[in-house]
Amino acid sequence: MVMKRVLIANKSYPAAGLELLKKKVECLIVPHLDHEPESLQEIKKQIKGVDAVIWNVKHKFTKEILDIAGPNLKAISTMSTGLDHIDQDAVKAHGVLIGNTPNVLNNSVADIAIGVMIAAARRFKEGVADLESGEWKYGVNWTLGQDIAGSTVGIVGLGSIGQAIVRRLKGFDVARFLYTGRSDKPEAISLGAERVSLDKLLKESDYVMLGCPFTPETKHLINKEALNKMKRSAVLVNYARGEIVDQEALYEALKEKRIFAAGLDVVTPEPLPKDHPLISLPNCFIVPHLGSATYATRNTMSTIAANNVLLALDGKPMQCPVNY
Numbered sequence: 096m097v098m099k100r101v102l103i104a105n106k107s108y109p110a111a112g113l114e115l116l117k118k119k120v121e122c123l124i125v126p127h128l129d130h131e132p133e134s135l136q137e138i139k140k141q142i143k144g145v146d147a148v149i150w151n152v153k154h155k156f157t158k159e160i161l162d163i164a165g166p167n168l169k170a171i172s173t174m175s176t177g178l179d180h181i182d183q184d185a186v187k188a189h190g191v192l193i194g195n196t197p198n199v200l201n202n203s204v205a206d207i208a209i210g211v212m213i214a215a216a217r218r219f220k221e222g223v224a225d226l227e228s229g230e231w232k233y234g235v236n237w238t239l240g241q242d243i244a245g246s247t248v249g250i251v252g253l254g255s256i257g258q259a260i261v262r263r264l265k266g267f268d269v270a271r272f273l274y275t276g277r278s279d280k281p282e283a284i285s286l287g288a289e290r291v292s293l294d295k296l297l298k299e300s301d302y303v304m305l306g307c308p309f310t311p312e313t314k315h316l317i318n319k320e321a322l323n324k325m326k327r328s329a330v331l332v333n334y335a336r337g338e339i340v341d342q343e344a345l346y347e348a349l350k351e352k353r354i355f356a357a358g359l360d361v362v363t364p365e366p367l368p369k370d371h372p373l374i375s376l377p378n379c380f381i382v383p384h385l386g387s388a389t390y391a392t393r394n395t396m397s398t399i400a401a402n403n404v405l406l407a408l409d410g411k412p413m414q415c416p417v418n419y
């Protein structure tokens with residue numbers, strides 16, 4: 096019997112998933128990291144005729160890619176919760192199944208969101224810069240930040256990661272949790288979070304946490320107008336997708352101190368060029384999309400992605416199917 100062929104679109108795919116795949120299918124591994132310039136060309140070369148794909152989050156999975164892959168393609172799995180890099184309509188039209196890896200990264204991403212929240216609120220970037228340049232000017236007014244205890248935390252999109260953030264922040268003595276989204280979340284009742292309009296959330300929150308998916312509707316949801324509604328002492332945290340924020344407007348708001356600080360795990364583009372204006376700001380703390388980057392989480396994500404395509408190739412339901 097001819098072995099099925101699975102393309103792995105990134106050479107850094109974790110060993111846990113790879114071992115599972117290798118037992119059952121022939122693996123074609125793109126010999127590049129997804130941000131390397133040769134990556135997409137190589138993917139296009141290798142994808143022809145494959146039965147399934149483990150996709151990466153850097154490149155768009157488009158109709159063009161589907162057409163190059165051809166009619167053998169039965170399934171793709173992304174190693175992410177987010178699906179904004181996949182043209183779901185095109186994939187659906189070709190009858191190809193999609194899987195993703197939700198929930199297993201909730202804890203790691205929630206940890207990073209709180210990490211950048213504290214780093215921004217307590218001015219880690221300025222403090223560390225002063226320390227490293229020998230400018231440790233300890234004094235009662237030096238590098239003062241914002242508290243979490245007693246604050247109002249507003250979550251835009253109270254999904255499973257947002258809920259993990261609320262559970263953690265309960266230990267920080269937050270006074271009030273607000274959230275906004277398309278519908279009431281039943282889990283909000285036990286978490287003690289109140290659903291409000293985006294407008295109210297922006298005006299009343301000390302921390303605005305972005306956790307909604309990136310869609311045409313959420314592109315630049317946080318623009319100049321939204322930033323102007325926030326408190327001058329507020330901290331913006333983004334652990335979802337860079338495109339949800341109008342970065343030019345954010346730059347202006349941070350530079351003019353119209354908001355206090357931002358803590359970002361996601362930006363546009365990724366990787367962010369090292370001379371990007373946001374990096375120059377002392378009150379903008381950025382980490383390079385580290386949300387799910389722990390050994391355990393990435394291994395688990397890789398095994399789910401592998402199971403997704405293996406099950407689909409066997410004609411069974413995926414472990415984490417994207418239903419459409």
Ligand SMILES: O=C(O)[C@H](O)CO
Pocket residue numbers: 152174175176177178200335384386387
């Ligand atoms: O969408 C996700 O799962 C993460 O952002 C990928 O790292």
